[in-house]
Amino acid sequence: MDTTIKDMDLKSKLISTFHENRELFYKNTPAEISALKDIAIKDFERLGFPHTKLEDWRFTNLANALSHDYSLSIKPEYQEIDIESIFLCEVPDMDTYNVVLLNGWFASKNASLSILSNGTIIGSLAKAMQTYPHLVKEHYGKYANTSKYGLDALNTAFSQDGIFIYVPDNVKVNKPVQIINVTNSEEKLFVQPRNLFIVGKNSELTIVNCDHSLNHNVKFINSLTEVFIGENATLNHYKMQNIDNNSALINSIYFHQSANSNLTTNSITLNGGLMRNNLNIALAGEHSNADLFGIYLIDSNQLVDNCTFVDHIVPNCTSNELYKGIMDDKSRGVFNGGVLVRKDAQKTQAFQSNRNILLSDDATINSKPHLEIYADDVKCSHGATVGQLDPEAMFYMRSRGISEDSARMLLMYAFANEVINKINIEVLRERIDEMVSKRLRGELSICDQCVLQCKDKAPSVFNIDMTKI
Amino acid sequence: MEASKNNIIEEVTQGEYKYGFVTDIENDFAPTGLSEDTIRFISAKKNEPEFLLEYRLKAYRHWLTLEEPEWAHLHHPKINYQDIIFYAAPKKKEQLGSLDEVDPELIKTFEKLGISLNEQKMFTGVAVDAVIDSISVTTTFKETLAEKGIIFCSFSEAVKEHPDLVKKYMGSVVPYTDNFFATLNSAVFSDGSFCFIPKGVRCPIELSTYFRINAANTGQFERTLIVAEEDSYVSYMEGCTAPQRDENQLHAAIVEIVALENAEVKYSTVQNWYPGNKEGLGGIYNFVTKRGICKGNNSKISWTQVETGSAITWKYPSVILKGDNSIGEFYSVAVTNNFQQADTGSKMIHIGKNSKSTIISKGISAGKSNNSYRGLVKTTKSAVNARNFSQCDSLLLGDKCGAHTFPYIEVGNKSSVVEHEATTSKISDDQLFYCKQRGIDTESAIGLIVNGYAKEVLNKLPMEFAVEAQKLLSISLEGSVG
Numbered sequence: 001m002d003t004t005i006k007d008m009d010l011k012s013k014l015i016s017t018f019h020e021n022r023e024l025f026y027k028n029t030p031a032e033i034s035a036l037k038d039i040a041i042k043d044f045e046r047l048g049f050p051h052t053k054l055e056d057w058r059f060t061n062l063a064n065a066l067s068h069d070y071s072l073s074i075k076p077e078y079q080e081i082d083i084e085s086i087f088l089c090e091v092p093d094m095d096t097y098n099v100v101l102l103n104g105w106f107a108s109k110n111a112s113l114s115i116l117s118n119g120t121i122i123g124s125l126a127k128a129m130q131t132y133p134h135l136v137k138e139h140y141g142k143y144a145n146t147s148k149y150g151l152d153a154l155n156t157a158f159s160q161d162g163i164f165i166y167v168p169d170n171v172k173v174n175k176p177v178q179i180i181n182v183t184n185s186e187e188k189l190f191v192q193p194r195n196l197f198i199v200g201k202n203s204e205l206t207i208v209n210c211d212h213s214l215n216h217n218v219k220f221i222n223s224l225t226e227v228f229i230g231e232n233a234t235l236n237h238y239k240m241q242n243i244d245n246n247s248a249l250i251n252s253i254y255f256h257q258s259a260n261s262n263l264t265t266n267s268i269t270l271n272g273g274l275m276r277n278n279l280n281i282a283l284a285g286e287h288s289n290a291d292l293f294g295i296y297l298i299d300s301n302q303l304v305d306n307c308t309f310v311d312h313i314v315p316n317c318t319s320n321e322l323y324k325g326i327m328d329d330k331s332r333g334v335f336n337g338g339v340l341v342r343k344d345a346q347k348t349q350a351f352q353s354n355r356n357i358l359l360s361d362d363a364t365i366n367s368k369p370h371l372e373i374y375a376d377d378v379k380c381s382h383g384a385t386v387g388q389l390d391p392e393a394m395f396y397m398r399s400r401g402i403s404e405d406s407a408r409m410l411l412m413y414a415f416a417n418e419v420i421n422k423i424n425i426e427v428l429r430e431r432i433d434e435m436v437s438k439r440l441r442g443e444l445s446i447c448d449q450c451v452l453q454c455k456d457k458a459p460s461v462f463n464i465d466m467t468k469i
Numbered sequence: 470m471e472a473s474k475n476n477i478i479e480e481v482t483q484g485e486y487k488y489g490f491v492t493d494i495e496n497d498f499a500p501t502g503l504s505e506d507t508i509r510f511i512s513a514k515k516n517e518p519e520f521l522l523e524y525r526l527k528a529y530r531h532w533l534t535l536e537e538p539e540w541a542h543l544h545h546p547k548i549n550y551q552d553i554i555f556y557a558a559p560k561k562k563e564q565l566g567s568l569d570e571v572d573p574e575l576i577k578t579f580e581k582l583g584i585s586l587n588e589q590k591m592f593t594g595v596a597v598d599a600v601i602d603s604i605s606v607t608t609t610f611k612e613t614l615a616e617k618g619i620i621f622c623s624f625s626e627a628v629k630e631h632p633d634l635v636k637k638y639m640g641s642v643v644p645y646t647d648n649f650f651a652t653l654n655s656a657v658f659s660d661g662s663f664c665f666i667p668k669g670v671r672c673p674i675e676l677s678t679y680f681r682i683n684a685a686n687t688g689q690f691e692r693t694l695i696v697a698e699e700d701s702y703v704s705y706m707e708g709c710t711a712p713q714r715d716e717n718q719l720h721a722a723i724v725e726i727v728a729l730e731n732a733e734v735k736y737s738t739v740q741n742w743y744p745g746n747k748e749g750l751g752g753i754y755n756f757v758t759k760r761g762i763c764k765g766n767n768s769k770i771s772w773t774q775v776e777t778g779s780a781i782t783w784k785y786p787s788v789i790l791k792g793d794n795s796i797g798e799f800y801s802v803a804v805t806n807n808f809q810q811a812d813t814g815s816k817m818i819h820i821g822k823n824s825k826s827t828i829i830s831k832g833i834s835a836g837k838s839n840n841s842y843r844g845l846v847k848t849t850k851s852a853v854n855a856r857n858f859s860q861c862d863s864l865l866l867g868d869k870c871g872a873h874t875f876p877y878i879e880v881g882n883k884s885s886v887v888e889h890e891a892t893t894s895k896i897s898d899d900q901l902f903y904c905k906q907r908g909i910d911t912e913s914a915i916g917l918i919v920n921g922y923a924k925e926v927l928n929k930l931p932m933e934f935a936v937e938a939q940k941l942l943s944i945s946l947e948g949s950v951g
Contacts, residue, residue, distance in 0.1 A: 055540060346868070358883040361850055367878040372542075373893050376865035380893040386880040387887070 010066050011048050015041065017072055018157055024074060025160065028126065030133045036141040040156035047150035059334045059366040060305040065248035065274050068218050070190035076105040076161065096178035096208065097122055103183055104191035104221075105161050113164075120173055121166040125196055128164035135166055140196055143226045143254035143282065151250055155224040159194030162225075165207070169200035169230065176206040176236075176425060181223070183247070188218040195225040199233045201258075206236040208428065211251070211272075213243040225253045231285065234262040236424060240432075245273040245300060252278040259285030266423055267294040268432055269304050270439050279308040283317040294323040295419040297439050298331040305334035310352075312345040315375075321352040324419050326412055326440075327363035335367045339382070343374040352382035357389065357415060389415075412440050502551040505529060508656055511555065515625055515660075518632055528645035528655035535649045541812040542841040542873055543781055545754060548719060555657045555690070613673060619703075620665035621676055624692050627663030634665060638696050642725040642762045642789070650721040650756040650783070654690045658723070661692035666701040666732070675931050677706040691722040697732035699765065704735040704931055720779075721756045730765025730792065735773070737930050739938055741945075742778035747836075749808025752780025759786040763795030763821070771798040772815065773929045775938045777945045780809055785843065787816035790824035790852070797826040800926040802938075804945050805838035805870070814844035814861075814875075819852035819885070828859035831923045834870040841873040848885040855882075861891040864922055866915075916943035 018025065018041050026034050049066055050057040097114075099122060100107045106124035113123030113131060121132065129136050146153040163179050183189060199205050213219060221243075229235050235255075243249055249272055255263055267277055281290045296304040310319045325333045335354045356365045369382040389411040397407035416436050423429035508529050512522040537548070614621050620631060628635050645655035666672055697703055707724075720742075728734050736759075745752025755778075761770035772786035788797030799815035817826035826846065834840035840863065848855040863872035874891045896918055904914035920927070920942055927935050927942075 343869070356880070358880060358885075361882045361884075363883065364879065364881045367880075367889075368876065369889070369891075370873070370875040371891065371893060372871065372873045373863070373865070374871040376868045376870070376895040378865075378893060378895070381891060382874065383888075383890040384876065384878050385888045386878060386885060388883060 010070065011044075014072070014154065014158075015045055017074070021074055025158065028130050030129060030137055032137050033129065033140055036146070037157050040146045040153040043146045043153035044150055044157055047148075047153060049150055049154075056307055056336060059332070059336075060274070060276055060303060062248065062274070065220055068188045068220070070218075070220060071185075071187040072158075073103045073105070073185075073189055073191050074158070074160070096176045098178050098180065099123065099163055101161075101163060101179065101181045101193050103185060103189055104193040104223075106163070107182075116173075118171045118173070119168040120171060121164065122177060123164055124161055125159075125164040125194060126161040128166075128196075132166070135198065136164070136196060139198055139226060139228045139256075141226070143228070143256045143280075144224055144252070149252070149278075151222050152224060152252060155192045155194055155222050155252070158192045159224065162194040162196070162223075164195070165197045165205070167199045167203045167205050167233075170202045171200065172204040173206070176208050176428075178208045179210065181209065181211045181221075183213045183219045183221060183243075185217060185219070188220075190220045190222075192222045192224075195223070197225065197227040197235075199227070199229045199235050201230040202232045203230065204234040206238075206425065208238045208240070208425075210240045211243055211249060213247055216244045216246050219243075219247040219249075221247065221249045221251075223249070223251050225251075227253065227255045229255060229257045229261040229263060229288075231258045232260045233258070235264070237263070237265040238423065238425075238428065239265070239267045239277075241267070241269045241272050241275055241277075243272045243275075245271070245302060247272060248274040248276075250276045250278070252280070254280045254282070255290070256282050257284060257288040257290065259287060261285060261288045263289070264291045264422070264424070265293065266419070267296075267306065268419075269294070269296040269298065270435060271298070272302060272304065274303045274305075276305040276307065279306070280311070281309070281319070282311045282313060283319065284313050286314050286316045288317050290317075290319045291422070292319070292321040292323075293419050293422045295416055295436075296323075296325040296333055297416065297436065298325070298333065299328035300331060301329070302331045303334070304331075305336065307334075307336040309338040310340070310350065312339070312341045312348045312350060315344065315346045315348065317345070318349040319351070322419060322422075323354045324415060325354075325356045325365065326359065326416065327356065327365055328359040330360070330362040332363065333365045333367075335365070335369065335384070337369045337382070339371050339373075339380065341371075341373040341375050341378055341380065345375050346377040348375060348378040348380070350378070350380045354382075354384040355415075356384075356386045357412065358386065409437075409440055413437055416440070501553070503529070503553070503555055503657065507555050511657060511659070515628075517625075517628060520632075520636060521628060524640065524645065525656050525658075528652050529657075531646055532649070532652040532656055535652060537649050541783055541843070542839060542875070543783060543810045543812050545781055545810075548754070550653075553719060610674060617670050617673070618667040619670060619672055620663065622663055624658070624661040624663050624694065627694075631663070631665070634696065635663065635694070638694055638725070638727055640725075642727060642760050643723050643758050648758060651723055651758040654692060654721045654723045654758070658690045658692040661694070661722070663693075664695040664703065664705060666695075666697045666703045668698040669700045670698075671701065672703040675704045675706055675934075689720045691720075693722070693724040695724075695726045695734055695736070695761075697726075697728045697734045697768075699729045700731045701729075702733045705737070706931060706934055707736070707738045718751075719754045719756070722758070724757070724759040724786075726761030726770055728761065728763050728765065728768035728770050728795075731767045732765065733769040733771075734761065735771045735931075736761070736786075737934055738772075738774040738776075739930075739934065739941065740774070740776050740778050740782075741941060743780075744778050744807065744809045745780040747807045749780070749837075752809070753778065754781045755779040755783065756781075757784040759784065760789065760816075761787070761797075762789040763792045763797060763824070765795075766792040766821070767794045768792050769796040769798075771796075771800075771929070773798075773800045773926065774802070774813075775927070775930070775941065776801070776803040776811060776813060777941060779811075782809075782811040782813050784813045785816055787818070787845075788826065789818045789820065790826060790855075791820045793822040793824070795821050795824045797824070798929075799826075799828045799830070799844075800929040801830045802833070802923040802926045802942070803831070803840055804833045804942065805835070805840045806945065807836040807838060809836075809838040811839070812841045812843055814842045816845040817847070817857060819846075819848040819855035819857070822851070822853045823855070824852055825856045826858075828857070828861070829925055830859075830861040831926055832861070832863040832872055833866065833919060833923070834863070834872050835866040837869045839871040839873070841875060842891070843875040843877075845877040845879070846887055846889070847877075847879040848881055848887065850881045852882060853884050855885040855887075857885075857887045857889075859887075859889040861889075862922070863891070863893040864919065865893065865895045919943075 112127040144152045327333045339350045341348045367384045508525045742753040770788045803811045832840040842861040846857045876889045
């Protein structure tokens with residue numbers, strides 16, 4: 001049973017829905033997490049949805065996205081059939097552990113929690129709360145900031161399911177874990193998945209996260225992910241975003257890094273109505289390193305807002321950030337990158353760079369790379385550029401008989417390639433590379449907009465009979 | 470060696486602003502607090518025409534609807550606007566008999582800055598000779614300017630003598646609705662300067678508030694308006710390198726510049742107001758709205774500032790590049806020490822085709838101070854081929870200070886090129902070592918290095934100003950580098 005919102009302020013409706021369905025939200029949650037929910041709903045009541053008066057939301061107005069009649073997916077949609085067989089999807093040659101979230105609920109034919117031979121646990125967060133409450137409790141809600149961010153509070157209050165990954169100490173997970181976050185509904189959906197990833201000491205994990213939508217109905221996805229990276233551990237995180245133009249996607253991730261840990265994140269945004277990526281990295285252990293890469297290629301009326309925050313809490317950490325974007329038509333790109341070097345976080349090295357190309361006079365970019373530095377023995381720099389393709393490079397190619405279109409294509413491709421090259425999984429890199437070049441040629445069909453390559457029956461994928469589900 | 474270095478650092482960072490307040494001025498006070506009555510009082514006191522009173526009242530009514538902005542990276546106790554005397558007309562300064570009566574430390578600073586004896590007298594209120602001297606100098610200047618048709622007078626004078634010009638241009642760049650402090654200023658401004666350069670005139674001298682005899686004590690709510698007509702040029706200097714003694718805690722000034730076709734205005738500021746003591750008590754709160762508009766094609770406005778004083782600096786000299794091929798420039802050196810806080814930068818709004826702007830900002834923070842660059846570069850859809858280059862460097866001296874950069878870049882067309890780069894670093898040990906190896910002591914070496922670091926900006930100052938500013942930097946750093 002879904003609760004439909006009609007003619008009511010979304011905020012008050014959400015709050016009353018929460019109170020009306022208390023037992024649903026508190027069901028099976030450990031006491032500590034229930035306590036978090038209590039606080040979170042109050043925080044949300046106080047903070048509400050972010051608005052453009054807030055510094056971090058100056059350029060991204062949610063008002064329109066919030067004005068719809070959403071139905072809240074507050075109960076799981078039980079699947080009797082194998083969702084993966086409907087999609088028939090896989091990345092060619094890429095061997096992964098696949099997990100699927102459908103409308104925010106764990107959806108898989110397999111058990112809702114699978115344990116690999118090396119002790120790694122992958123599966124549903126709701127299930128994990130019941131089976132391994134001690135693991136979940138240790139990190140759940142520790143890194144998100146519900147007292148400051150309304151959307152974090154909302155997610156914490158409402159979240160019931162999502163993906164849970166636990167890698168024990170000293171384990172190198174041999175295959176990437178692929179998380180496919182799919183939305184598909186005949187109604188206007190408001191979903192709030194919650195994920196928790198824990199990487200133990202000396203362990204290594206690669207996550208490929210794909211956001212994907214199957215139809216063009218209006219959706220609002222408020223996703224929150226908390227990630228703990230243990231000492232000496234390595235995490236590679238890839239995020240692919242290809243959703244339809246009617247969706248609003250809020251993707252908040254909190255990475256908490258212990259000493260000597262290594263993080264690489266790569267956000268690849270190829271399509272989406274309104275997308276906001278809140279990427280928060282806390283460098284809480286010495287000698288940890290974070291690399292943040294991102295590319296966004298947008299057109300029509302799309303909006304992509306990358307809001308990153310790197311917090312250098314302790315000395316001797318390094319961070320390196322590179323975000324690149326190409327904006328066409330009436331699209332808008334927002335880059336809001338913060339670096340905070342706290343007092344005594346000496347020997348910090350923090351670099352930040354944002355480069356943009358505008359292809360149309362109607363496209364805009366709002367870039368705000370900012371540094372806050374309270375320690376003196378640091379090396380920090382940031383740069384932001386907005387420009388066009390280098391006319392000299394264009395001339396060089398034209399003079400060698402390359403047509404203007406091809407030359408432009410080549411330059412844009414080269415521009416994007418700097419970020420794509422940072423992808424360490426070869427098959428994924430090749431795939432994304434291909435998608436980007438297709439995207440730049442304007443040939444990217446909706447089906448291609450996913451790492452999931454559908455086998456020869458592209459159109460049928462969009463006509464899933466949801467009554468079967 | 471390490472120990473002696475630390476000593477110097479200690480000495481230097483703990484050094485106090487040695488020039489307390491001495492002047493005791495008798496005043497015609499307005500009633501404490503802000504109300505329509507206060508504004509009527511100020512307006513009546515100044516014999517202002519009706520339109521100005523209306524303007525003030527409009528601003529005041531709007532101000533009541535506003536809230537003090539909190540977005541800046543500044544922390545200060547809440548200002549109680551009802552606890553301020555908004556108008557205090559200076560009657561006469563207590564005059565000292567000779568320079569011997571002046572604080573010898575102050576004289577030492579003047580000497581270091583290379584300020585002439587007469588000027589020293591003028592600053593310290595020794596007056597007699599100096600004033601006579603300065604009047605004669607001023608008269609000479611006034612004659613030269615009058616010949617060319619240049620109007621350069623106090624704002625009150627301009628209101629009386631040139632009401633049409635004031636009416637036409639006042640508030641045209643910074644409307645009374647602009648921001649909290651600008652609105653406050655529009656309601657209660659005390660006095661300021663007015664400068665008008667007619668068509669085709671190249672102002673032969675550097676105009677300075679300093680040469681205007683009634684420039685002293687323009688009050689805490691200063692208002693400056695500079696209008697450069699077609700094909701004219703003026704270089705304007707505000708403030709001076711000498712330590713300023715001021716009894717007002719809150720300053721909210723407005724500077725407006727209008728540059729018509731082919732006109733060029735160069736505005737230079739050196740601000741060295743009382744920064745508060747080393748515990749962070751006292752000091753001036755300086756909230757300034759400075760904006761120029763390149764209204765005509767091929768016009769140019771250039772801001773250069775050296776900010777070393779004030780407990781709090783909130784200042785964003787901006788240029789609206791409306792004319793095609795117009796040029797905006799901003800060069801800044803901001804030094805903060807002890808508990809000083811500066812949130813300063815520039816705004817460049819590109820509207821005209823082929824408009825170009827350059828921002829060079831050098832922040833130096835020492836002690837427990839915080840120094841932020843905050844700037845906006847915006848190109849609208851109409852600003853075809855706009856070009857901006859921004860560079861913001863921060864130098865940290867000591868591990869308890871902060872340096873921050875908040876650039877906003879908003880580009881709305883495909884042909885603009887906007888570049889921003891910023892670096893933050895501490896003073897290089899290698900450079901220090903190199904200097905010391907050659908027998909230069911730490912203090913001078915730091916002065917040298919910092920001057921080199923700020924050179925790009927200091928070079929943009931008018932000649933005599935530049936020399937003084939360079940010395941001022943060294944002096945500020947004598948007491949500020951760690």
